[in-house]
Amino acid sequence: MVTTGRRVGRPRAEQRPDSGLSAPEELLRAAAELFTTHGYAATTTRAVAERAGLRQATMYHYFGGKEDLLAALLESTVRPSLELARELLADQERSAEARLWELCRSDVELLCGGPHNLGGLYLLPEVRVDRFDGFHRVRAELKEAYGALLAATGAGAALASDEAALRTDLVFGLIEGVILVHRSDPERPVAAFAAATADAALRIVGAAGAAGGAGGPA
Amino acid sequence: MVTTGRRVGRPRAEQRPDSGLSAPEELLRAAAELFTTHGYAATTTRAVAERAGLRQATMYHYFGGKEDLLAALLESTVRPSLELARELLADQERSAEARLWELCRSDVELLCGGPHNLGGLYLLPEVRVDRFDGFHRVRAELKEAYGALLAATGAGAALASDEAALRTDLVFGLIEGVILVHRSDPERPVAAFAAATADAALRIVGAAGAAGGAGGPA
Structure with a gap:
C-alpha cells in the first residue's frame, strides 16, 4: 500500500x-x-x-x-460480453436461439447492473477519438458475434445477408438502447428487464418462441 | 442584425x-x-x-x-415527435399499427437525420439535472403517446397493462438506441433504416404484419 x-x-x-x-x-x-x-x-x-x-x-x-x-471503463462494458459470446458460439449443445437470448440477457445485465450507468460513457464525444480503438474493436467484435448467432437461428438463416446485418444492428441498438431506459428508471429490477429485452431481441430477429431452453418466455 | x-x-x-x-x-x-x-x-x-x-x-x-x-437543443429532439404523436393519436382513419409504425419511423428520422448526432446529448450527465425538466417532461409525454398507440394495437390490447408498459419501454429504448447505431455508421441512408426500425418496433409489440397501410413491409 x-x-x-x-x-x-x-x-x-x-x-x-x-x-x-x-x-x-x-x-x-x-x-x-x-x-x-x-x-x-x-x-x-x-x-x-x-x-x-x-x-x-x-x-x-x-x-x-x-x-x-x-x-479501461469502456472496455469493461464490452469485454465480458465478448468472452461470453465466444463461449456461446462454441457451444454445440444449445440452440442458436437460446444462445442469442442468453447473450442479450447477459449483456443487458452488464450494461445496467453496475452502480453507475457506465454505458452512458459510450456517447461521450471523446469516445469517437481514435485513442479508444481498443474499445471500438472489442465492440465491433461483439457485434460480429451477435451477427453470427443471429445467422445461426432458423429465422436468421432464412434472411438475405443484408437483411440479417440490418437485424443485427437493430438487436445491437436495442441492447445498447437499454442504457437510456435504465437511466430513466434506475430502480427497475434488472434481471426481469434483461430477460424481457432478450425476448424483444428474438422478436426482432423473427425467432420469438424458438428459444425454448433459454429459461425465458421468449 | x-x-x-x-x-x-x-x-x-x-x-x-x-x-x-x-x-x-x-x-x-x-x-x-x-x-x-x-x-x-x-x-x-x-x-x-x-x-x-x-x-x-x-x-x-x-x-x-x-x-x-x-x-433548446434537447427539446428539439423530442418536440416534433410529440406533435406528430398527438396528431396520430387523434387520427381515427388509420389503424393503430400503421400510426405506431409512422411515429417510430418519423422519430428515427428526427434523431438520425440532422447534421449532428443531437440524440447524443441525451446521455450527458448534465441532462440529469432538474434544470432540463422541460425536456424530461416532453420526453415523458412522448413515451406516454407511444404507450397509448401501442395499447390501441390489436396485439397491445391483448397484453396485461404491466407487460404493455414494458413493451413501450422496449420500443422507446429501441428508437433511442438507434442514436448509437447511427453514430457507428453515419453514412447509412436514414430513410430505409428508419423504416426497418419501425418494422422492428412492431415486432417487439407483436404486431408485425398488421401495419398494412403504413407503407413499410412490417
Whole structure:
C-alpha cells in the first residue's frame, strides 16, 4: 500500500476506504462515479485519486492518465460480453436461439447492473477519438458475434445477408438502447428487464418462441 | 442584425455566414456542432457566438447561457415527435399499427437525420439535472403517446397493462438506441433504416404484419 503517513492533514488522499478492492479497481470505481456524475471533461485525475483514497502518483503508476481510465471503463462494458459470446458460439449443445437470448440477457445485465450507468460513457464525444480503438474493436467484435448467432437461428438463416446485418444492428441498438431506459428508471429490477429485452431481441430477429431452453418466455 | 462594423479585425465575431438562418437558429446550429464535437463541458458561450458569427451579447439576448442552448437543443429532439404523436393519436382513419409504425419511423428520422448526432446529448450527465425538466417532461409525454398507440394495437390490447408498459419501454429504448447505431455508421441512408426500425418496433409489440397501410413491409 501507498499510505506513508508522511503528509499529515490530508487524510482523504492517503487513506483508502476498507473496500477490499485493489488500487486499480478502486481507481476505476472512483473514475466511474466521477465521470458519470460530474462528467468526463469536468473530472481531474487528482479528483479521481482523492476519491479513491490514493495519491495521484499511485494513480499514474497504474494508469497513464484520464483517458486510460476511460478506456479501461469502456472496455469493461464490452469485454465480458465478448468472452461470453465466444463461449456461446462454441457451444454445440444449445440452440442458436437460446444462445442469442442468453447473450442479450447477459449483456443487458452488464450494461445496467453496475452502480453507475457506465454505458452512458459510450456517447461521450471523446469516445469517437481514435485513442479508444481498443474499445471500438472489442465492440465491433461483439457485434460480429451477435451477427453470427443471429445467422445461426432458423429465422436468421432464412434472411438475405443484408437483411440479417440490418437485424443485427437493430438487436445491437436495442441492447445498447437499454442504457437510456435504465437511466430513466434506475430502480427497475434488472434481471426481469434483461430477460424481457432478450425476448424483444428474438422478436426482432423473427425467432420469438424458438428459444425454448433459454429459461425465458421468449 | 448586429454587425456594427465597429470592431475591425474581428470579422468572425461580427459577420454571420450567409446561411439564411435567423440569429437564434444560427446559435443553435453552432451550439449543436460544438457540443457534439468538442463536448458540452469544453464549449464556452463565447465559442458558440463566434462559430455563429455573432457577438456574445447577441447570444445573451436570445439565450440565458449555455444551459439554455442545451435545453433548446434537447427539446428539439423530442418536440416534433410529440406533435406528430398527438396528431396520430387523434387520427381515427388509420389503424393503430400503421400510426405506431409512422411515429417510430418519423422519430428515427428526427434523431438520425440532422447534421449532428443531437440524440447524443441525451446521455450527458448534465441532462440529469432538474434544470432540463422541460425536456424530461416532453420526453415523458412522448413515451406516454407511444404507450397509448401501442395499447390501441390489436396485439397491445391483448397484453396485461404491466407487460404493455414494458413493451413501450422496449420500443422507446429501441428508437433511442438507434442514436448509437447511427453514430457507428453515419453514412447509412436514414430513410430505409428508419423504416426497418419501425418494422422492428412492431415486432417487439407483436404486431408485425398488421401495419398494412403504413407503407413499410412490417
